[in-house]
Amino acid sequence: xxxxxxxxxxxxxxxxxxxxxxxxxxELSNSEIRSLVVxxxxxxxxxxxxxxxxxxxxxxxxxxxxxxxxRMIGRxxxxxxxxxxGSVGMHLGARMTGGSIEVHGDASDWIGAEMxxxxxxxxxxxxxxxxxxxxxALAGMKNGTIIVxxxxxxxVGMRMRRGTIILGGPAVDFTGLQMKGGTIILLxxxxxxxxxxxxxxxxxxxxxxxxxxxxxxxxxFNPTFVNVYTKRLKQFGINLPFTASQxxxxxxxxxxxxxxxxxxxxxxxx
Numbered sequence: 001x002x003x004x005x006x007x008x009x010x011x012x013x014x015x016x017x018x019x020x021x022x023x024x025x026x027e028l029s030n031s032e033i034r035s036l037v038v039x040x041x042x043x044x045x046x047x048x049x050x051x052x053x054x055x056x057x058x059x060x061x062x063x064x065x066x067x068x069x070x071r072m073i074g075r076x077x078x079x080x081x082x083x084x085x086g087s088v089g090m091h092l093g094a095r096m097t098g099g100s101i102e103v104h105g106d107a108s109d110w111i112g113a114e115m116x117x118x119x120x121x122x123x124x125x126x127x128x129x130x131x132x133x134x135x136x137a138l139a140g141m142k143n144g145t146i147i148v149x150x151x152x153x154x155x156v157g158m159r160m161r162r163g164t165i166i167l168g169g170p171a172v173d174f175t176g177l178q179m180k181g182g183t184i185i186l187l188x189x190x191x192x193x194x195x196x197x198x199x200x201x202x203x204x205x206x207x208x209x210x211x212x213x214x215x216x217x218x219x220x221f222n223p224t225f226v227n228v229y230t231k232r233l234k235q236f237g238i239n240l241p242f243t244a245s246q247x248x249x250x251x252x253x254x255x256x257x258x259x260x261x262x263x264x265x266x267x268x269x270x
Contacts, residue, residue: 001055001056001057001058002055002058002060002061002062003025003033003053003054003055003056003058003060003061003062004053004054004055004061004062004063004064005020005047005051005052005053005054005061005062005063005064006051006052006054006064006065007050007051007063007064007065007066007067007070007086008049008050008051008052009050010065010066010067010068010069011040011050011069011070012040013040013041013069014041014069014070014071014089014090015038015039015040015050015069015070015071015089016038016039016040016071016072017038017039017047017050017070017071017072017073018071018072018073018075018076019036019037019038019047020061020063020070020072020073020074020082021061021073021074021075021076021077021080021082022058022059022060022061022074022077022079022080022081022082022099023059023076023077023078023079023080024036025056025057025058025059025061026057026058026059026080027057028056028057029056029057030053030054030055030056032056033047033053033056034046034047034048034051034053035047035048038050059079059080059081059099060080060081060083061080061081061082061083062082062083062084062085063082063083063084063085063086064085064086065085065086066086066087067084067086067087067088067089068087068088068089068106068108069089070088070089071089071090071091072090072091072092072094073088073089073091073092073093073101074092074093074094074096074099074101075091075093075094075095075096076094076095076096076097077093077096077097077098077099077101077118078096078097078098078099079098079099080099081099081100081101081102082099082100082101082102083101083102083104084101084102084103084104084105085104085105086104086105087103087105087106087107087124088103088105088106088107088108089107089108090108090109090110090127091109091110091113092107092108092110092111092112092120092122093111093112093115093118093120094110094111094112094113094114094115095113095114095115095116096112096115096116096117096118096120096144097115097116097117097118098117098118099118099119100118100119100120100121101118101119101120101121102120102121102123103120103121103122103123103124104123104124105122105123105124106122106124106125106126106150107122107124107125107126107127107148108126108127109127109128109129109153110127110128110129110130110132110134111126111127111129111130111131111146111148112130112131112141112144112146113129113131113132113133113134113140113141114132114133114134114137114139114140114141114142115131115141115142115143115144115146115163116141116142116143116144117142117143117144118144118145119144119145119146120144120145120146120147121146121147121149121236122146122147122148122149122150123149123150124149124150125148125150125151125152125169126148126150126151126152126153127152127153128152128153128154128155128156128172129153129154129155129156129158130146130148130152130153130156130157130165130167131144131146131156131157131158131160131163131165131182132155132156132157132158132159132160133158133159133160137159138159139159139160139161139180140157140158140159140160140161140180141157141160141161141162141163141165141182142160142161142162142163143162143163144163144164145163145164145165145166146163146164146165146166147165147166147168147236147238148165148166148167148168148169149168149169150168150169151167151169151170151171151188152167152169152170152171152172153171153172154172154173154174155173155174155175155177156171156174156175156176156184156190157175157176157177157179157182157184157201158174158176158177158178158179159177159178159179159180160176160179160180160181160182160184160201161180161181161182162181162182163182163183164182164183164184164185164229165182165183165184165185166184166185166187166233166236166238167184167185167186167187167188168187168188168238169187169188170186170188170189170190170191170207171186171189171190171191172190172191173190173191173192173193174193174194174196175190175193175194175195175203176194176195176196176198176201176203176262177193177196177197177198178196178197178198178199179195179198179199179200179201179203179262180198180199180200180201181200181201182201182202183201183202183203183204183229184201184202184203184204185204185229185238185240186203186204186205186206186207186209187206187207187238188206188207189205189206189207189208189209190205190209191210192210193212194209194210194211194212194264195212195215195254195255195262195264196212196255197255197257197258197260198254198255198258198260198262199255199258199260199261199262200260200261200262201262201263202262202263202264202265203262203263203264203265204226204240204249204264204265204267205264205265205266205267206240206241206267207267208266209264209266211252211264211266212254212255214254214255214256214257215252215253215254215255215256215264216252216253216254216256217250217251217252218251218252218253218263219250219251220248220249220250220251220268221248221249221251222242222243222244222248222249223242223249223265226240226242226249226265227242230242241267241269244270245270246269246270247267247268247269247270248267248268248270249265249266249267249268250265250266250267250268251263251264251265252264252265252266
């Protein structure tokens with residue numbers, strides 16, 4: 001049996017609800033779930049004040065409603081699944097270590113911030129700081145996969161160490177800011193300052209980028225690891241070109257102002 005929650009009415013101020021997690025609800029009865037505490041501004045209120053709850057004792061959660069002011073869904077979850085039919089607020093899946101989250105709508109900032117493992121798929125647009133480190137922290141996401149079908153905001157992958165972020169739509173400034181490892185795949189490119197101060201890691205763009213002057217062109221080639229990514233991502237309907245007959249990737253190394261050992265690969269069709 002799944003646990004299904006329907007939002008009664010959108011909160012007037014942000015609702016902090018990190019209890020919306022399989023880790024919390026997997027062993028709880030329906031009445032215990034309804035009694036869980038959430039934070040509506042300065043007020044501590046039971047979950048049932050905002051949600052109708054069906055089901056109990058399950059690590060499969062289904063959420064319905066306009067949840068744009070509901071924050072921290074799936075925070076630090078380690079297993080199970082969350083499916084959201086609607087848009088969600090900030091910190092979705094932040095610091096999660098396992099499990100999966102799927103959102104049939106948009107999501108706000110800090111998706112998968114500092115996550116250590118797991119899978120997040122947002123079928124709409126997203127905010128900024130996807131997979132990023134929180135302010136003052138040295139490392140962002142350390143593993144896992146985040147897919148956003150739509151566009152994204154500022155500082156995607158900021159200080160990420162490992163893992164994969166895939167964006168279907170364009171990103172704005174500072175994608176891969178201070179990146180320390182991992183891979184960002186841009187199916188529709190990004191705006192300016194891509195890879196600024198990156199130390200390591202790989203950014204792949206299928207669209208032309210405005211390269212920073214601190215990145216040096218190295219060569220045109222077809223890296224074999226792109227073929228590995230292509231096979232892995234086909235299950236999500238994502239196809240990366242990788243054969244010489246299709247074209248080649250222009251490789252840029254940088255950011256040389258750090259100095260960094262990262263790379264940006266920009267696809268050039270044949």
